[in-house]
Amino acid sequence: MKIGFIGAGNMGRAIANGLVAKGVCSADALQCISASGKGSAKMAEQTGAKVASSKRELIEQSDIIVLAFKPQHLETITEEEAKAATGKLVVSVLAGRTLASMKAVFPDAANLVRVMPNTPSQIGKGVSTYCFEQAPSEAQKKTVDEVLASLGTSYEVVEDQLHVATVINGCGPAFYFRIAQLISEAADKRGLDKNLALQLAAETGIGSLELLMASKRDPQDLIDEVVSPNGVTHALLTSLDRQGLPAIIDQSTQDAADRSIELSQS
Ligand SMILES: NC(=O)c1ccc[n+]([C@@H]2O[C@H](COP(=O)([O-])OP(=O)(O)OC[C@H]3O[C@@H](n4cnc5c(N)ncnc54)[C@H](OP(=O)(O)O)[C@@H]3O)[C@@H](O)[C@H]2O)c1
Incomplete structure (x- = not known):
């Protein structure tokens, strides 16, 4: 392949590094x-990939073309470059670019895949959501699953769901980084060393979410295990709810999904 x-x-580079590290394909x-080169x-230095002398040459010599520019x-x-992709699989990670806009550029590709990856892909812990332009053959599905496995896990959705999925897995890392940052700042203000606070916030986040996944229990069950009546966690959650956390999450999800729709239409 x-x-x-x-x-x-x-x-x-995250995809290419993952492909080589997981042995999905060899550097050559x-x-x-x-x-600019x-x-x-x-990428060539990190993975041993060959640098092509033109896009057309690269497309002609590849079975799968990954679009990873802005x-x-x-x-x-160009039309000539697109012609060279006839009968090939084109995989795009371009945020907001629809399958229809890809089809307009690559009308003769065997199939098109639109992927929303995320930055933890850099350490093989990414989550990608994706959709095909046409129902994929078994071989196409296997190939895409293999390529995306180099980044972490992946989940197929229908294209319309990609806007909301983007908010969760595409923007999600920034959300969790912001929460960790805010928690560590709040703790620092109250006398806990900022670096230690960040460490505690990050490790608690990782451990809690791993517990959620491993236990397969409902989040509310796990919340109930931490809360005791009138205790400290009760005070924290009551304060968060009183200050509007549920409405903030709901409205910000809507605002970001609306922006994703807007960008895909521009
Ligand atoms: N980063 C994320 O969290 C994330 C998440 C989901 C999706 N994406 C998508 O991933 C894509 C790439 O993002 P990135 O963060 O990797 O961007 P990036 O680091 O800025 O890299 C862009 C690459 O595209 C190259 N390039 C620019 N114009 C080109 C052209 N006309 N033809 C061919 N190559 C061109 C650049 O070349 P030079 O190296 O020579 O400058 C560079 O290698 C974007 O479409 C983005 O929407 C990113």
């Missing part, structure tokens, strides 16, 4: 190209 990356920045099956040189550059793919 030969894979060509157009765009070799943070996300492209990878090619890349980037705008900076990203592709870095979303606004999709239309810089």
Whole structure:
């Protein structure tokens, strides 16, 4: 399976590194190209991928083409380059670019896949959501699952659900980083060393969410296990609810999903 990356920045390199680290493909099956050559040189150094001399050459010599440049550059793919993708699988991680806009650029590809990955992919702990343009063949589904497994876990959704999924898995890392940052700042203000507070917040987050996954229990059950009547956790949760946390999460999810819809229409 030969894979060509157009765009070799943070996300492209995370995928390529994962593919090689997990043995999905060998370094000599990878090619890349980037705008200035900076990203592709870095990918080549990190993974052993070959740097292609042109996009057309890369597309011609690859079975799967991964689009990992900025979303606004999709239309810089020329008709001639797109023709070279005839009968091939094109996988895009371009945020907000719909399957329809990919189809307009690559009308003759065998199938198109739109993926929303996230940054923990850099350490193999990513979660991706994705959708196909056409019902995939078994081989196409297996290939995409293998490629995305190099980043972590992946879940297929229908394209309309990708806006909300994006808020959860695409934006999610920023949400958890912000929570950890706010908790450590609040603790620091009250006399706990900031670095220790960040460590406690991060480890507690990891441990709690791992418990949620491993136990397969409802979050409310696990909350009930921590809370005692009129205790400290009760005071924390009551204060969060009184100050509107449920409404904040609900409205911010809506605002971000609306922005995702807006971006996909521009
Ligand atoms: N980072 C995230 O959390 C995240 C999450 C989900 C989706 N994504 C998507 O992933 C894509 C890449 O993001 P990133 O964070 O990896 O960006 P990035 O680090 O800025 O990398 C962009 C890459 O694209 C190359 N490039 C720019 N214009 C190009 C063109 N016309 N043709 C070919 N290559 C071109 C750049 O070349 P040089 O290296 O030579 O400058 C660079 O290698 C974006 O579409 C983004 O929406 C990112």
